[in-house]
Amino acid sequence: DAMVIQNPRYQVTQFGKPVTLSCSQTLNHNVMYWYQQKSSQAPKLLFHYYDKDFNNEADTPDNFQSRRPNTSFCFLDIRSPGLGDAAMYLCATSRENDEQYFGPGTRLTVT
Amino acid sequence: KNEVEQSPQNLTAQEGEFITINCSYSVGISALHWLQQHPGGGIVSLFMLSSGKKKHGRLIATINIQEKHSSLHITASHPRDSAVYICAVRWTDMRFGAGTRLTVKP
Numbered sequence: 172d173a174m175v176i177q178n179p180r181y182q183v184t185q186f187g188k189p190v191t192l193s194c195s196q197t198l199n200h201n202v203m204y205w206y207q208q209k210s211s212q213a214p215k216l217l218f219h220y221y222d223k224d225f226n227n228e229a230d231t232p233d234n235f236q237s238r239r240p241n242t243s244f245c246f247l248d249i250r251s252p253g254l255g256d257a258a259m260y261l262c263a264t265s266r267e268n269d270e271q272y273f274g275p276g277t278r279l280t281v282t
Numbered sequence: 283k284n285e286v287e288q289s290p291q292n293l294t295a296q297e298g299e300f301i302t303i304n305c306s307y308s309v310g311i312s313a314l315h316w317l318q319q320h321p322g323g324g325i326v327s328l329f330m331l332s333s334g335k336k337k338h339g340r341l342i343a344t345i346n347i348q349e350k351h352s353s354l355h356i357t358a359s360h361p362r363d364s365a366v367y368i369c370a371v372r373w374t375d376m377r378f379g380a381g382t383r384l385t386v387k388p
Binding site: 219 | 313315324326330368372378379380
């Protein structure tokens with residue numbers, strides 16, 4: 172059974188057109204993370220929610236926003252995607268600081 | 283300097299060989315993770331370690347806290363083991379190594 176689900180798996184958007192990526196989990200984990208991974212690079216943490224508390228990494232661009240309406244769902248909003256935002260976006264969850272469970276990722280293409 | 287260093291960057295092996303991937307880190311950590319990422323992107327958590335050794339099937343992970351070093355071993359490697367293996371440490375947040383790209387040839 173899928174535990175961390177990301178939709179869509181592949182997303183194509185136009186330069187400057189807002190896009191939302193979605194993550195849901197069936198694990199009832201209290202922490203949810205969004206990572207950006209560019210080709211041949213390590214994942215980079217964008218932000219995470221500890222319960223309802225939002226924690227933004229210092230170098231995450233303002234262009235990236237997130238929402239967590241409930242325990243199960245978390246959204247990544249990219250307000251004005253640029254060509255440099257093309258990447259794999261990975262969602263992960265954990266209970267407290269325990270092991271992280273990753274979703275399959277959403278590959279974003281910006282045209 | 284990256285807090286997490288992996289070696290080698292790339293590794294090619296013949297099916298059946300014993301494989302070792304190394305990870306060194308420079309900060310005090312609460313846990314170390316070994317992750318597997320296949321082409322297409324999905325990441326699977328293989329191990330989370332804070333001390334000693336863990337084994338799962340053909341995979342073995344060890345950590346030496348004093349030396350700030352961990353190894354991932356694959357016994358009797360198989361082409362389906364071909365993937366990128368990533369070491370990540372939990373410090374103030376999660377810090378990732380650059381990954382080791384393993385190719386196992388039949």
